Amino acid sequence: MSKDLFRKELEQLRPYVPGKPIEEVKREYGLSEIEKMASNENQLGPSPLALEYVKRALNEVNFYPESTAVELKRDLADYLGVGFDNIIVGNGAEELLSLIANTFINQGDEVVVASPSFGIYGITTSILGAKVVSVPFKVKEYDLDGMLNAINDKTKLVYLCNPNNPTGNIIKKKDMDYFFEKLPSHVVVILDEAYFEYAMSESEYPNGLDYLQKRPNTVVIRTFSKVYGLAGLRVGYLITSKEIADVMNKAKLTFNVNKLAQEAARGALRDKEHREKTLEMNAKSIEMMENFFDQMEFDYFKSYTNFIFVDVQKHSKIIFEGLMKQGVIVRPGYFWGWDNWIRVSTGTIQQTKKFTSTLYTFYL
Numbered sequence: 001m002s003k004d005l006f007r008k009e010l011e012q013l014r015p016y017v018p019g020k021p022i023e024e025v026k027r028e029y030g031l032s033e034i035e036k037m038a039s040n041e042n043q044l045g046p047s048p049l050a051l052e053y054v055k056r057a058l059n060e061v062n063f064y065p066e067s068t069a070v071e072l073k074r075d076l077a078d079y080l081g082v083g084f085d086n087i088i089v090g091n092g093a094e095e096l097l098s099l100i101a102n103t104f105i106n107q108g109d110e111v112v113v114a115s116p117s118f119g120i121y122g123i124t125t126s127i128l129g130a131k132v133v134s135v136p137f138k139v140k141e142y143d144l145d146g147m148l149n150a151i152n153d154k155t156k157l158v159y160l161c162n163p164n165n166p167t168g169n170i171i172k173k174k175d176m177d178y179f180f181e182k183l184p185s186h187v188v189v190i191l192d193e194a195y196f197e198y199a200m201s202e203s204e205y206p207n208g209l210d211y212l213q214k215r216p217n218t219v220v221i222r223t224f225s226k227v228y229g230l231a232g233l234r235v236g237y238l239i240t241s242k243e244i245a246d247v248m249n250k251a252k253l254t255f256n257v258n259k260l261a262q263e264a265a266r267g268a269l270r271d272k273e274h275r276e277k278t279l280e281m282n283a284k285s286i287e288m289m290e291n292f293f294d295q296m297e298f299d300y301f302k303s304y305t306n307f308i309f310v311d312v313q314k315h316s317k318i319i320f321e322g323l324m325k326q327g328v329i330v331r332p333g334y335f336w337g338w339d340n341w342i343r344v345s346t347g348t349i350q351q352t353k354k355f356t357s358t359l360y361t362f363y364l
């Protein structure tokens with residue numbers, strides 16, 4: 001087939017490498033038990049109230065879903081204290097990242113991202129012909145001055161992932177204030193807060209909605225995949241100014257979020273108990289991992305999320321494959337060019353113990 005058949009931007013793109021499915025790993029390594037600690041999912045399971053809402057909606061799947069997720073948007077508007085017209089619901093935050101690119105990017109535009117950060121920012125924009133300017137971390141933080149310096153007249157979007165994936169650290173409020181003060185007005189800031197709920201009780205963590213109030217050129221993204229435990233149903237949402245949301249709605253596919261997902265999200269939003277239990281389990285798992293890493297004298301980022309990025313002092317490909325053979329799946333850091341680091345998601349006490357004790361066997 002001729003290369004010319006395809007969009008030329010796709011030639012430069014490396015395919016995204018997702019984690020292997022549990023069943024495949026079981027078969028390949030002859031294992032009966034696998035702990036998947038690679039995709040920052042909620043190991044407590046989905047919110048029970050979300051499941052009740054799904055069950056109620058099951059008999060209605062012969063109908064198309066509500067195209068603008070009216071009821072979920074109403075619930076979110078109440079919950080967040082924002083206007084109904086400021087919200088767009090997506091088939092996961094990932095779809096919203098694609099919608100953002102489709103709304104703003106013309107061939108030759110530039111976007112600024114940090115490195116390491118969530119790879120989808122670069123994929124969704126470069127596919128449409130944007131130049132992705134990547135600014136490496138300075139020591140263990142976003143290089144905000146470096147990102148400001150990378151902005152020019154062609155820059156459309158700047159992505160801040162807060163807390164950041166894969167490192168788990170936050171941009172502190174005072175640094176975010178500084179960044180927003182210096183930012184040229186033509187640039188749209190995408191504040192990805194997929195892990196918001198894990199960081200929100202931290203006094204130094206800034207809430208993206210406060211910046212949106214002052215600066216309409218801001219988009220805040222959140223998701224039901226993490227703390228709410230609904231990664232498999234695919235629901236995320238963004239909050240932005242009405243001017244931006246109105247244009248985005250033109251680019252949104254009509255029935256982008258299915259009915260069961262919309263209902264599950266409504267149930268999960270009401271399930272305070274599940275959220276609290278999740279945060280409690282997460283804090284315990286983080287503490288256990290940090291204690292283990294301290295004992296091993298491993299360097300790691302302080303995490304404000306449901307995962308930790310840690311320097312395991314050996315090539316991450318070796319550790320990743322070795323752990324997988326023993327039934328623990330993590331994310332190797334060499335994907336981001338951090339060869340000796342791995343990203344491990346939190347889990348139950350049992351899962352966390354299995355991870356630390358298995359990792360320990362590589363240092364005996």
Ligand SMILES: Cc1ncc(COP(=O)(O)O)c(C=O)c1O
Pocket residue numbers: 039040091092093094095118161164165192194195222223224225231235236
């Ligand atoms: C920073 C960040 N943004 C967005 C997403 C996408 O979330 P969703 O499952 O809602 O598509 C993820 C998922 O891992 C993420 O880590």
